[in-house]
Amino acid sequence: MSIAIQDPFHILADPKLSFLATAFDPVQVQQQFQTQLFYRSERLKAIEIQAIRVIRYKPQRRCLIEYDVLIEHAGEVRSMTWIAKVRSKKLDRSCYRLQQLLWDHGFGQDSTDGISVPEPIGVVPQWRMWLQCKVPGILATEVISTAAGTELAKGIADAAHKLHRAWILPKRCHGIEEEMAILHDRLSRVIVQYPHWQTRLEQVLAQCDRLASSISSNLICGIHRDFYPDQVLVDGSRLYLLDFDLFAGGDRELDIGNFNGHLIEQSLRLLGDPNALATQQAALSDRFIQISGEATHHAIEVYTTLTLVRHIYLSTQFPERQPFTEAILEHCEHRLKQPSLVLR
Structure with missing residues (x-):
């Protein structure tokens, strides 16, 4: 044959x-x-x-x-x-x-x-x-920055909410403790690679530790855990969720924060402005808070920040992203000073 x-x-x-x-x-x-x-x-x-x-x-x-x-x-x-x-x-x-x-x-x-x-x-x-x-469609990454991006963001929030309400609980869990363990490991590697940033990175990590302590896991459900625009395929009005390799029991806000953190990094790296997709981020968060409750708001902001900090490390792993490492670090430092992240 x-x-x-x-x-x-x-x-x-x-x-x-x-x-x-x-x-x-x-x-x-x-x-x-x-x-x-x-x-x-x-x-x-x-x-x-x-x-x-x-x-x-x-x-x-x-x-x-x-x-x-x-x-x-x-x-x-x-x-x-x-x-x-x-x-x-x-x-x-x-x-x-x-x-x-x-x-x-x-x-x-x-x-x-x-x-x-x-x-x-x-x-x-x-x-x-x-x-x-194999299903038809294009990656949400290619749509989210267009005129259709705001409505798409709302649909993605609905999709995440539907996944969380499926109540399929896996054997493994991934909460704020596991998230911080990964962040400590990844930033320690960045310090080895960029020792002149050690003080700055240690300060960022300490602030992340304090931020993490401000949230508690009130509702554990099945979460995607690797939720970002490349994991959503858009076929007209239908959305396909992809790649559940990291599916775990955890905080539902992690998925939304992870998605928004990726949008900020994408905005900074590809559009030269970390706030270029702020409208889409707000649409995603607002829609999710509307259907999941106001109590999710602070945790979404926390997980968004932790995701963005993790991107400091991720940027070092790809030659084409390495020129943006310090810009991501600077934006994390700026974000950690914002009033919206005052500990509650």
């Missing part, structure tokens, strides 16, 4: 992912998919592999592979693309089950509120992969 295979990353040269060798053999793929996978609760009667593409790769850890397939379902032949998520260590069954739970409980393709997740297809244990349907 001759098909197009694209592997620009040469992942089979990675010893941690060598078990994927047969995942690029169309005959083996066809056999595995036909025996392992179901579509809409039915075993696949016929399947044809048309193309295989590696679209994302993190060395020695994970990758994403797209499979273009023709399948027969309900008497029709359908052309689809499936995205396979692979981890080097072990199959992430918990993430697949979570996506399945969400799909079956209000996040399906035809949800009346227009908030969905991609449809899960199944798992192939031999390749430590689980698969979902």
Whole structure:
């Protein structure tokens, strides 16, 4: 069987992912998919592999592979693309089950509120992969700064609220203590890399510690925990939530603060003004507070600040972002002096 295979990353040269060798053999793929996978609760009667593409790769850890397939379902032949998520260590069954739970409980393709997740297809244990349907749309990152960004922000707040109300509680938790532990670790690495900023960074961290002590976890629910514009796909009036790898039990305000923190960093780095997307940030926060309660306001501000401080470290990890590290640090210092962050 001759098909197009694209592997620009040469992942089979990675010893941690060598078990994927047969995942690029169309005959083996066809056999595995036909025996392992179901579509809409039915075993696949016929399947044809048309193309295989590696679209994302993190060395020695994970990758994403797209499979273009023709399948027969309900008497029709359908052309689809499936995205396979692979981890080097072990199959992430918990993430697949979570996506399945969400799909079956209000996040399906035809949800009346227009908030969905991609449809899960199944798992192939031999390749430590689980698969979902590729869905249409563009990343919210590309829309949020346009004229449609304010209304989109309100819809994203609704989507986060819906996820929090799903009451799917994972085994792991991530509260303010865990968030601060990560921040301490990341800023300690920045100090090693930029020792001339040690005093400034230590002061920022001390202020973050005091800020963190001003909130308490009153409502623990399932949170995305990695919520930012690239995790939302926009297809007209429908929103798809993506990538639940870090899903945990935690503070619902963390998701909104994380999203707003990313918007500030995006504004500073790409638009030259940390307040360039302030209208969208306000729309997101105001809508979430409206539907979740005024009590969430302060915690959203706190988590926004902590996210922005974490971006000091993140900026050091990408060559194209390193020129903005000090600008982010300066904005964090400025933000921590604002009256809205006075301890309560």
